[in-house]
Structures are given as C-alpha cells and as structure tokens.
Amino acid sequence: MSQEELINTISERAGISTQTVREILHAFAEVWTEEILTHGELTLDNIGDFLIEHRPGRKGVNTETREVFVIPPKDYLSFTPAQDLINWSNKSS
C-alpha cells in the first residue's frame, strides 16, 4: 500500500479530506523523527523499537580491481519489531 493509497483509504473511511489526512500523517512522521533525532531512539507500543546505531569506518578491498579503500562511518536507523507485532503478522486469520 503506497502512501497515496493509504491517504485515500483513510480519508474515505474517516470522511476527512485527503489534504488533512496527509498533514496529519506528516505530523506523525515529524513527531517520530524529532523523537529519534533528539533521544536517539523511539519506542512505539506494539510496533517496535527504532534505534540509531553507529557503523564505524572500515577498510574494504575490491576483489576485481584489488583496490583498498576506506568506507566512511555511518549512522543508521535500525528497527526491532515488537513481539506482539511478530505474533500478529504470523497469526492465521
């Protein structure tokens, strides 16, 4: 389900304009993003944990050209699904 489909579906179901739904979803994303950037982690109940992790720089070798290069460090966002979400995903209807 793409974001446009999600917005249209919610607007039809709730009887709200798509513009309002889009703004509300954007507000959700902004709140979550601020929480992640300020605290470095975010826990959504029954969904999972978001955590900023650091991957240090390291050396790599291109096996074809045999060139040695330095891969720069990186901060990335990891997601650990909650156990309830895993159980829900595997729940047979």
Added chain:
Amino acid sequence: MNRDELLKRCVDRRVAHETSVVAVSHLFYVYLLSALKKGQRIEVPKFGTFGTHVVGVKRQRRMPYFEVDEELANRVNERYRNLKTLIVGRYEMIPVEGEVEYTGKEPKHDRLVETVGEEIILDTNRDITLEEYRREEYEREEASRTQPTTPAAAPRAEPPPVVEPRAEQLPASIEATAPPSEPHEPEFAAPTKERTLMPRQGFDLRDEGTEEPTQPYGEPREPQPTLREISGGEGPSAWVQILLGFIILAIITFALNQFGVIHLWGRRTPPPAETLPPPQERATITQGEEKPAEPVTPTPTPTPTEEPSTKAEVKKPLAETPKAETKVEPRPEKVQPPQPAEKAPTAPPAGEGRYTVQVSSWTSPEEADRAVARLKNAGFEAYVVEAFVKGRTWYRVRVGRFATTAEAQEAASKLRALNENGVWVAKVE
C-alpha cells in the same frame, strides 16, 4: 511512545482538529496491522515503509521489517553524510621465485601498495570521521612546517621596525629609504599565501620548507636559467637533434643495403649460381673438346636438340662408369645447391608443351633430388624447378611437358597410382 503521547503532540501542533487526529491515528494503526497480517507493504509518508519477509527454513514465519525513508536516513546520518569512500592503496602480486611448496592453504603473495602515501585507518574508539582525520593531518603538517621556519622568520621581522622610526624621523627621505624594505615584504608574504592555497596531496610541504631558508634574506633572487640556456644557448633543440640522428641512421642503412653489406629484404636467388656452368659440363669440357660444338648445333632447332644434349650429358658419364656408380653420381652433383637452379631451366623434358605435372615441392634441394631419383627409377622424366616464393626458395619436382591438359592428367593419374600425393597439373611459366 504510546498512542496518547503521539496524539497529544500532534494536537499541540494544531495540524487538525483533535477528533480528526484521533480518527486518522486509529485508522492508520488498523491499516498497518492489517497490511502486515496480509504480508503487504505500507508506506508512511516521510518516515518509511513497513513490510514483512519470510524467514526460517524448517519453520517459516513472517518477520516485520522497516525501510527508512531516504530523507530520514540523511537526517540520521547528518554527521557523515558528505563522506565518500576513499581509495588508499592497491594490492599487487609479489612475483614468487622458485617452486612454491604446496601447503594446502591459499598462498599470500599480495603486497599492499599505498597510493595515498599513508594509510588512513579510522579510530573507532575516538569516533573520528574522515574529515576530522584530514583536518588533524593537515594541522599536523602545518605545525611541522611552521616550526623550522619560525626561527628563520624571527630575524626577518626585525629589520622593518628599525626602518620605520627612521622614516618617521625623516619624512622627506621616506621614498629613499622605503625601496630597500619593499623587496623584503613580498618575498616574505608570498610563500605563505601560496602554501595555504596549495593542494595537500601530491606535494611534500616539508621539502619546500627546507629549501626556502637556504635563500639568504635580503639578497635578490637570481633568475633561474631557462631550458634553452641549459642546453647551450641558440643551438638546435633536442627534438631536432634526434630527428637528424634518425635521418643519418637511415642514410647509412640504405647505403649498406645498396652495397650488399646487409640485406634488409632478405636474400634473393644467388646470381653467381646461374652464371657458373654445372659440374657435368665442366667435366665434359675438361675431358674433350667436342662439347664446344654442341651449343652451336641446337640453335637452329632448339626443341629437339636440347633433348639429346641433356641426355648426352647424362649418358656420357653413365657409359664411362659402371651402373653401380651411375646411381651414386647424381648425389654429389645434386648436393651442390646451384645445380638444381640451373638444371631446371636448362634440362626440361622433351616437348614444348605448356603443361606439366607437379609432384611435390621441397625447401631443401636434397629432398627434391631424392624425389627426382625416385621418379626416374619409376620411369618418369622428372626434373627440378627452382622458385622463389615469399622470401624462400622452393624446389618443385615436376614431370614431363604436355601439350594438353588431358595428357597431363593421364600422367598425373599414373603418378597417383605410385602413391604420390599432391600431384596436380601445372602450367609452365
């Protein structure tokens, strides 16, 4: 963060009415869970995409995952966003001398050749970035460069304060005293500006720093000699000299080739071999004086007289010597290289036919003579023709002369019956 806290913070932003926010939040969670249960993907704008993938082999199950939106990933990775991979070296194979003993492990013949100059290893404990490392390295170089120059720069800075009070005391002589101090300032200021703008890689600033103090302060710099002055003033340049050298070498080579000292295009058929008479004729000439009359007789009727002349030459030694020696005789005659060359044009078989049968072709005259002897024993009139093809001399073994191709084909079929391979009808040149 639970749902109530999310709703509270969204309402504080005054995006929409609280009821709308609650309704959208509720529906969003409902659709998210239903999509994950169905194994579908659901995309949250400006945040990411939730989905599930199947994991496990024996006991397969769905595992939810989250793909971060690119914009959010860039905001998370703000510190290292502009860093890129940097090539610092390359592995090259080390040539192994001698035999390599098999140890069961992969041999390590690699050698790291550094291209940057020094290997950059990021210290993960200090959490240093590549930019910080470069900045530190640059500052380190700057510090090492400025240390040797600072003691030398201190005496340089002394003279200007001495000059300035003089200028204040004698304002009329400012113009006269100023010129000696002027050349010092640009010399002192120019290198520092260049150093700050100079690219860091590919230059060793320490070497330049050590070179400059050798120049005494205050003395005018001597102009560096140009390339033309080093090479000797107004003489021809190096390219012209090289070109003249090549021309002289080409002339010498051409002259040597003309005089026959060297053979650039290979040796051709030796001309003296054609001028020399064959040893048979020499023997006949020395034995009797009847032979000089022979060249006179064949001239009116060339075709019939040539046959007896050649046969007479061959038969005469046969008649004089026993039969056992006749087989031996051709060998010493044919071992001499010039003989087949002369024998071919001078001793063609009977007839003036345009066609002949070529049996074989050899690069060595001995092989050709053996083939001719074998064919003659079989009753064919074989002879050798010398040909010069692509820089090599070939000795063609041919049989007879025929007026038509049909006759030549008959002879060729007879030769094929003798297990002679590669027999074909050729046209006489």
